[in-house]
Amino acid sequence: MIEKLLLKLRARDAVAPEEEEALLGAMGEVEDIPARKTVVKRGETLNRSMLLVEGLMCRFKDLRSGRRQITALHVAGDFLDLHGFTLKHLDHDVMSLAPCRIALFPHDRLTRITEERPHLTRLLWFSTNLDAAIHREWELSLGQRTGPSKAAHLLCELYTRLQIVGLIGEGRFDLPMNQTEFGECLGLTVVHTNRVLRELRERGLAHFRNGKVRIYDMERLRAFAEFDPTYLYLAALAR
Amino acid sequence: MIEKLLLKLRARDAVAPEEEEALLGAMGEVEDIPARKTVVKRGETLNRSMLLVEGLMCRFKDLRSGRRQITALHVAGDFLDLHGFTLKHLDHDVMSLAPCRIALFPHDRLTRITEERPHLTRLLWFSTNLDAAIHREWELSLGQRTGPSKAAHLLCELYTRLQIVGLIGEGRFDLPMNQTEFGECLGLTVVHTNRVLRELRERGLAHFRNGKVRIYDMERLRAFAEFDPTYLYLAALAR
């Protein structure tokens, strides 16, 4: 159940067998969630955090105009709201994009980890700091990159993150969301997102449609996106 | 030296006297930094984190085109790179905007805190999670708000954050940066930033020039910006 979490953590630091045990011991119920279901609403009091075991989830904030910004995407092995452990409630919603499986980690058990396992605590803390690093890269994309470059960059990021947890095959991966949602990650409307994706396709870089991504030329895609995976803090920079 | 940090933390949770002592005990050297000096470069190995005691600092990332995104602003009482404690190096630069005073916290002393003081550890963890919450709000601004709305929102945020540490007087505060830098927070060029600020002025909302902000009408400014301070996680929602 926590294999992908361990793959993710071990791509950054050593996890001792007894820490692995402690994580397993902190895990509670497992739930299956249908696609497009909100699992946490902003402001609601939290007493557990969720690990995404399988599927794709997002976090988002919206304006009264109806415009919505997806602030984070989460793949298998990611905690969805570990930050909720110290924040106690969230400033955003958390929603599934595809059918998902999640595992719950009661906060009292996480508190015990902070009391008994300083190194594991720092690992979990690291994990929320990694989320923040990704937020910063998205700020850079949202504020400064052009449409095509943002889109290419996001595809590179997802490729790298999915590769760590073994979900990439032959330059392809599943991205079970539609172009509206993809655009909501990039701060673009669907119409423009569609045009931007067409450009990536016509340039022979990548293809995204119907929840499937096909990378045509990773080297050129990375160059085009100015993608530097340093911000993903991979200890052994696996490409 | 850590008074403003304590004001900031106590606006969110109780800090016991012995925790205050522990923080003081973890503090090392104090340094004065001139304006516009880079204090951490991306990638450099860190063995201490910095608390901003006085002044204004920013973190930023840039593209080869020269376009730069400021991903965070920091006021007195903020840690600048507490996330560097678990990340070991940063994905961005940290730079002073005005002359600043900083206090260094060696990482080995922070490690001891994680070994001996779980509640204080969670408070420090919270503090990095608060930074991430602000990143998310900036993602929303960068991706979805219009120029004038972004600018108004940032002024509201800074007003609130500065108020917590006692740096607001009579609807005015110092913001020692120029319009180029203000624009780099918003993903706008100087030229457009200037026009956006003119609009806020002409609407009778706020004025920013030469490092000084004057709020003309806070109620209307907040409404205009759709500013909801929930994301700043103030326990007792002080306005």
Next chain:
DNA sequence: CGTTATATTGAAGTGCGTCAAAAAGTGTGG
């Protein structure tokens, strides 16, 4: 095989960028 979600295209409008220059403010040295 119809129904609904998703992707795609066209045309027109606009917010913001770019380029260029002027105006205003700030600091320094004589």
Next chain:
DNA sequence: CCACACTTTTTGACGCACTTCAATATAACG
């Protein structure tokens, strides 16, 4: 106290990336 250099703010003209509105095509699904 003024002259000069530099930084910061402001304005104008023009172009383009992205939005909006509207419609059509294509795929997914019971």
